[in-house]
Amino acid sequence: MVLEIADIAVLPGTDEEFAAAVREGIRYVSDTPGFRNARLTKGIETPGRFVLLIEWDSVEAHTVGFRESENFGRWRGHIGPFLDGEPRVEHFDEVTLPGPAAP
Numbered sequence: 001m002v003l004e005i006a007d008i009a010v011l012p013g014t015d016e017e018f019a020a021a022v023r024e025g026i027r028y029v030s031d032t033p034g035f036r037n038a039r040l041t042k043g044i045e046t047p048g049r050f051v052l053l054i055e056w057d058s059v060e061a062h063t064v065g066f067r068e069s070e071n072f073g074r075w076r077g078h079i080g081p082f083l084d085g086e087p088r089v090e091h092f093d094e095v096t097l098p099g100p101a102a103p
Contacts, residue, residue: 003092006052009084015047018082025078028071034061
């Protein structure tokens with residue numbers, strides 16, 4: 001599993017409209033083979049900042065399967081009008097941590 005983290009700034013005063021656009025447009029992302037799950041978080045101190053977390057089977061599921069598909073354009077059509085600059089997108093692998101200590 002690969003975690004895509006997109007750090008997104010939206011235009012002032014458009015945070016609610018952006019969240020609604022993500023709710024509606026996420027179907028274009030979730031239709032992609034290799035998509036697992038998505039979650040949107042909103043900044044508390046900075047309400048115009050969002051972090052979109054998407055789990056993929058692989059980096060290629062995102063960078064090739066989604067980004068090179070027609071659905072990428074549809075997705076950007078939904079969220080694009082609210083963006084304040086390009087999102088910062090990176091991919092992460094999980095690092096295994098030990099479980100809780102036995103009592």
